[in-house]
Amino acid sequence: xxxxxxxxxVLLCPLVGSVVIALGFRRFPGRAxxxxxxxxxxxxxxxxxxxxxxxxxxxxxxxxxxxTLWKYDFTAGxxxxxxxxxxxxxxxxILAVSGVSALIHLYSVAxxxxxxxxxRYFSYLNFFVFSMLLLVLAGNxxxxxxxxxxxxxxxxxxxxxxxxxxxxTRAGIxxxxxxxxxxxxxxxxxxxxxQHTHSxxxxxxFHAAHHVFGHNSPALxxxxxxxxxxxxxxxxxxxxxxxxxxxxxxxxxVSALIHxATMVTAGVYLIARMHPLFDQAPTxxxxxxxxxxxxLLIAATIALVMVDIKRVIAYSTMSQIGYMIMxxxxxxxxxxxxxxxxxxxxxxxxxxxxxxxxxxxxxSQSLDRMGGFRKAMPFTFVCFLVGGLALxxxxxxxxxxxxxxxxxxxxxRGGGFIALGIAGYVGAFMTALYTxxxxxxxxxxxxxxxxxxxxxxxLAHADVPTNPAxxxxxxxxxxxxxxxxxxxxxxxxxxxxxxxLAVLALIGGVLQIPGVDRSIERFLExxxxxSVLSREVPSTSTDWVGLAIGAAIAILGIAIAYRIWxxxxxxxxxxxxxxxPIYTLFVNKWYFDELxxxxxxxxxxxxxxxxDSVLERIVVARGVTGGTESAVRAGSAAVRRSQTGFxxxxxxxxxxxxxxxxxxxxxxST
Amino acid sequence: xxxxxxxxxxxxxxxxxxxxxxVRRNPLVILLCLELMLNGANLxxxxxxxxxxxxxxxxxxxxxxxxxxxxxxxGLGLIVAIHRRRLPIDVDELRELQG
Numbered sequence: 001x002x003x004x005x006x007x008x009x010v011l012l013c014p015l016v017g018s019v020v021i022a023l024g025f026r027r028f029p030g031r032a033x034x035x036x037x038x039x040x041x042x043x044x045x046x047x048x049x050x051x052x053x054x055x056x057x058x059x060x061x062x063x064x065x066x067x068t069l070w071k072y073d074f075t076a077g078x079x080x081x082x083x084x085x086x087x088x089x090x091x092x093x094i095l096a097v098s099g100v101s102a103l104i105h106l107y108s109v110a111x112x113x114x115x116x117x118x119x120r121y122f123s124y125l126n127f128f129v130f131s132m133l134l135l136v137l138a139g140n141x142x143x144x145x146x147x148x149x150x151x152x153x154x155x156x157x158x159x160x161x162x163x164x165x166x167x168x169t170r171a172g173i174x175x176x177x178x179x180x181x182x183x184x185x186x187x188x189x190x191x192x193x194x195q196h197t198h199s200x201x202x203x204x205x206f207h208a209a210h211h212v213f214g215h216n217s218p219a220l221x222x223x224x225x226x227x228x229x230x231x232x233x234x235x236x237x238x239x240x241x242x243x244x245x246x247x248x249x250x251x252x253x254v255s256a257l258i259h260x261a262t263m264v265t266a267g268v269y270l271i272a273r274m275h276p277l278f279d280q281a282p283t284x285x286x287x288x289x290x291x292x293x294x295x296l297l298i299a300a301t302i303a304l305v306m307v308d309i310k311r312v313i314a315y316s317t318m319s320q321i322g323y324m325i326m327x328x329x330x331x332x333x334x335x336x337x338x339x340x341x342x343x344x345x346x347x348x349x350x351x352x353x354x355x356x357x358x359x360x361x362x363x364s365q366s367l368d369r370m371g372g373f374r375k376a377m378p379f380t381f382v383c384f385l386v387g388g389l390a391l392x393x394x395x396x397x398x399x400x401x402x403x404x405x406x407x408x409x410x411x412x413r414g415g416g417f418i419a420l421g422i423a424g425y426v427g428a429f430m431t432a433l434y435t436x437x438x439x440x441x442x443x444x445x446x447x448x449x450x451x452x453x454x455x456x457x458x459l460a461h462a463d464v465p466t467n468p469a470x471x472x473x474x475x476x477x478x479x480x481x482x483x484x485x486x487x488x489x490x491x492x493x494x495x496x497x498x499x500x501l502a503v504l505a506l507i508g509g510v511l512q513i514p515g516v517d518r519s520i521e522r523f524l525e526x527x528x529x530x531s532v533l534s535r536e537v538p539s540t541s542t543d544w545v546g547l548a549i550g551a552a553i554a555i556l557g558i559a560i561a562y563r564i565w566x567x568x569x570x571x572x573x574x575x576x577x578x579x580x581p582i583y584t585l586f587v588n589k590w591y592f593d594e595l596x597x598x599x600x601x602x603x604x605x606x607x608x609x610x611x612d613s614v615l616e617r618i619v620v621a622r623g624v625t626g627g628t629e630s631a632v633r634a635g636s637a638a639v640r641r642s643q644t645g646f647x648x649x650x651x652x653x654x655x656x657x658x659x660x661x662x663x664x665x666x667x668x669s670t
Numbered sequence: 671x672x673x674x675x676x677x678x679x680x681x682x683x684x685x686x687x688x689x690x691x692x693v694r695r696n697p698l699v700i701l702l703c704l705e706l707m708l709n710g711a712n713l714x715x716x717x718x719x720x721x722x723x724x725x726x727x728x729x730x731x732x733x734x735x736x737x738x739x740x741x742x743x744x745g746l747g748l749i750v751a752i753h754r755r756r757l758p759i760d761v762d763e764l765r766e767l768q769g
């Protein structure tokens with residue numbers, strides 16, 4: 001089996017799984033569809049490993065394969081082929097995506113057990129993974145756009161999975177609409193590139209770009225900025241980020257999937273994949289880097305004050321993706337991809353642990369109501385702690401090595417990039433604060449009623465299931481989470497998935513330790529070999545200085561969090577009172593939703609209403625269709641009047657008409 | 671042969687028939703007047719056939735007679751039906767069919 005064959009099989013497995021599970025709807029007994037879904041994703045991961053092994057069999061300079069399944073169409077110069085590109089970057093991505101997705105599937109097998117939509121859920125989930133794999137394996141812009149749009153659709157159906165919840169369907173629509181903004185950016189970028197390079201194949205475009213575009217030429221900067229719009233929408237970066245926190249309406253494993261493996265990393269991958277273009281348009285790269293930097297700061301400040309535990313993690317994802325976007329925009333490609341991988345591990349782990357915690361709370365997600373779960377849920381606590389420490393970046397956890405790798409690169413590039421690096425350290429400090437705020441509030445302190453009853457062996461159940469966002473009562477028959485709750489301590493599949501991720505989050509960093517081991521960088525090197533920026537590798541000593549600063553900041557953050565939320569619990573309310581305006585700003589998420597509402601939603605709605613009241617009601621209804629109608633009505637009224645019903649009038653009309661015709665011919669013939 | 675006399679008689683019969691159709695209100699009389707009009711036309715047809723020595727005019731006249739017979743059958747049937755429903759035998763009264 002060649003490398004490309006196994007790559008095709010990586011794609012095929014989840015697609016087949018999705019279709020088979022969908023067709024077997026209502027026929028699969030119990031957890032069968034869940035196990036089937038997990039099996040196909042595991043198989044997909046196995047094929048990804050095969051692809052990796054095959055690829056490593058070639059010399060570093062020859063690890064690039066293009067495979068075309070069939071030529072779809074050739075029209076107007078667009079050569080649309082179903083084509084994949086197998087190179088170190090795409091193999092790296094399929095490994096991360098399929099591996100983490102397999103564990104999330106495994107977790108879902110147990111977590112979603114009592115949900116009525118169990119089979120539907122796994123069909124969607126497999127389709128989601130398929131879309132993401134298609135996106136990362138795409139060999140040309142056409143397939144990229146297809147995968148990009150599929151991911152948007154899959155996220156829509158999964159976010160509004162509990163479709164009887166109004167909040168969930170609204171969140172799904174919001175995610176879809178914002179993603180479409182990104183799709184438009186991607187399509188326009190493809191147009192611009194096609195106009196100048198006359199090709200949609202990655203390799204041809206990249207090759208031609210060197211000749212066609214000058215350094216920082218306006219057309220290329222525009223194309224790269226449009227790609228940036230696509231990346232920002234998919235990766236939830238400011239100002240296209242508002243869908244991500246709302247996406248927490250979906251089931252918790254879906255949040256894990258969106259945040260860790262399949263969706264938000266797509267933007268990072270896009271920029272890394274398009275690095276030959278971004279290299280030539282550093283202006284666009286700087287813009288996306290600043291966008292990423294703003295996102296990581298703003299998201300971290302919001303995470304500090306959110307009360308919903310899933311939303312805290314969601315804003316943390318935005319913040320971490322900000323690091324990655326910043327990294328790949330300034331040329332720290334391998335560091336960015338490395339952080340993408342470790343983030344996938346610890347963020348999936350955090351979501352799974354949070355899911356277990358939410359189950360123990362009978363569906364409630366509010367940190368205000370949680371507390372003291374440390375003894376009741378020791379396994380979940382350890383997992384959450386490992387994920388939290390990796391997120392914070394404490395040595396020797398994986399997040400420490402990967403995040404600070406990016407920041408060290410920024411320091412190394414010097415100039416204005418040092419400002420971005422400092423912002424990154426500020427973000428890291430806030431990361432430590434909000435992570436340990438969650439841990440101290442949920443697991444330490446006085447055990448709440450649910451925690452106490454769990455210690456006695458009773459899993460709390462809500463008397464009446466309610467929507468955590470609005471408090472509305474909901475029925476569990478259809479389109480809602482099932483009545484039973486599953487926690488990691490009692491369900492083996494959840495436990496196994498979380499344990500595996502905890503190990504990975506702990507030791508995932510060994511792949512890249514400055515001065516010791518640079519596996520990721522060496523593996524990805526062939527892809528980024530043509531990049532000028534990737535040669536600017538910081539020295540080992542710079543790296544270690546950066547890592548030391550990062551570790552110090554993490555420890556400082558944890559210590560302060562300990563002081564605020566554990567040692568002196570009055571501190572938080574006091575701070576809130578003292579900095580009331582800032583607190584209001586943060587807790588209202590910097591008013592981004594309101595701003596977008598004011599700038600885009602309301603004008604569009606007004607335009608729509610104007611169209612309804614003026615264009616539709618007056619021009620169309622009264623003018624075009626109404627005019628035709630009244631003309632016909634008037635004409636028929638006139639004709640109707642001649643139909644009197646007097647037989648003799650008709651006869652007279654006929655006689656007179658015939659007489660007139662006869663006279664006409666008589667006169668005209670003489 | 672001088673055809674003018676025949677045509678004058680034919681036109682007179684046709685006109686008398688047409689006037690009868692227009693002025694009389696009894697459907698029975700209107701039918702009779704229609705017959706007059708048709709036969710006026712028949713007379714002209716036969717006269718022309720005689721003038722040219724062809725047969726087609728005479729055949730036309732025969733066909734017109736057949737059509738007239740059919741028409742009378744239908745017309746008389748209608749009148750009987752109207753009479754049976756105790757409706758007025760007067761075309762000015764029978765005027766429901768209007769716009």
